Amino acid sequence: MTGQEIKELCVKKQITFIPHHDCAICGEYTGWYLFGSWPPYEVAYSSSCGCGFRDHAEPDTWDSIAEWVCNSNGELRDQYKWLNDN
Numbered sequence: 118m119t120g121q122e123i124k125e126l127c128v129k130k131q132i133t134f135i136p137h138h139d140c141a142i143c144g145e146y147t148g149w150y151l152f153g154s155w156p157p158y159e160v161a162y163s164s165s166c167g168c169g170f171r172d173h174a175e176p177d178t179w180d181s182i183a184e185w186v187c188n189s190n191g192e193l194r195d196q197y198k199w200l201n202d203n
């Protein structure tokens with residue numbers, strides 16, 4: 118998948134958050150927040166979780182989400198359910 122395809126999918130499904138991984142301590146997901154006008158989205162990656170260690174989001178790109186999805190290759194089924202759920 119390309120970044121553009123991910124973006125189109127998110128617009129179609131009105132997704133506002135893409136989970137990356139769940140915190141081993143609190144179980145809350147870090148991930149990408151989608152924001153901005155609807156569409157096009159902007160994305161930011163936030164590594165903060167319920168533990169509150171960090172509360173910071175870095176601007177990121179659709180391509181880096183696409184890269185992550187391709188690299189995880191089906192191993193992170195829960196994390197990318199958003200791709201398949203209707």
Ligand SMILES: [Zn+2]
Binds near residue numbers: 140142143144166168
């Ligand atoms: Zn946590």
